[in-house]
Amino acid sequence: MKIKNILLSLGLIALGMSGCDEGEKSVTGISIDRESITLDVDALTTLIPYPVPWDAAVSEKFTWTSDDRNIARVNNRGQVLGFNPGETDLVCHYGNLTAKVHVKVNSAVSYEERLKALGVKGFWDFNDPADMTRAIVGKPLELVNGCGSFTLVNGPREGESAIRIPHDERPAGTWLYNYIKCFHNIPANGGGVKVNKYTLVYDVWMPVVGVYYSLLNNWHEYGDADGDIFLRPGRDFGFRGHYTSANNHFNAETWYRFIFVVDNEAGILTYYLNGEEKARGGVPFTVDASMGSLATDFIELFGDEDGENGQGNDLLCASFAIFDRALTREEVTQLGNIRIAIDFRED
């Protein structure tokens, strides 16, 4: 309407005409600024529809639909979101008229593919509603449930669920623990009888900050029932006694990817948050040390002996992965960041 009026005004000025009324033309078709588009997963673009003929009187709004919302989504402002790799058509509607735009969403390398390319030894995605313990790589998990219950809930995006870790309770003066036994299948390495070189990757979400959450408890082979890797009230994180020096790294109700790279043989410990290095410590642990080395049969995820597993709050974990070596900074970058839902309104 605006374009028509502007062009019409310009035309009238150019011709020095006024008062010419030849009657309004009706819309007989839809023209779109592009016949086809290609975009990446999570990327946005906008399509612009025009009436045919160009100077027709537009009396209603153009609307849009997608033939496959799982591939591409579109709203009535013509904004398009690449949702999953594939091809489909977007349809613009005006009355009974329609026009199609073919859309191709480029194939993306999935997180699972990235993990596998780097030789991951265990990967659990918590995406199977029928089996929370399912392994994508490695052995099934075992849920150790002293109280409450493990449940699957919505994760970082549609089709990506997470496991809710029930917090520990102390109903009769004795703590009831919840944790996950993770059978990593990694033999002793790094010059000892325990696992001394490894990388742990957690995709987690906290309902509140200002409390402790335990991510790991080396316990059964070490006799130390206190958790060993914590997210702390000051919003710093790390192994007990080896936390990031700065605070305020994370917020509540936000998805994060925490990565802990341990090489006891070299004496180097590195922490990443969303791919960014947050701490790099020298010589924190000796080979086979009780805190920094892992038992060769299984590890205890999210465990703690006295309620520091969330302190009344339930952590969510969208996935967990483990490597049998210390990933380099470049490899951590290759893993990419956690994919979260793009804020996109379809109306």
Ligand SMILES: [Ca+2]
């Ligand atoms: Ca411990």
Ligand SMILES: [Ca+2]
């Ligand atoms: Ca504790």
Ligand SMILES: [Ca+2]
């Ligand atoms: Ca998941």
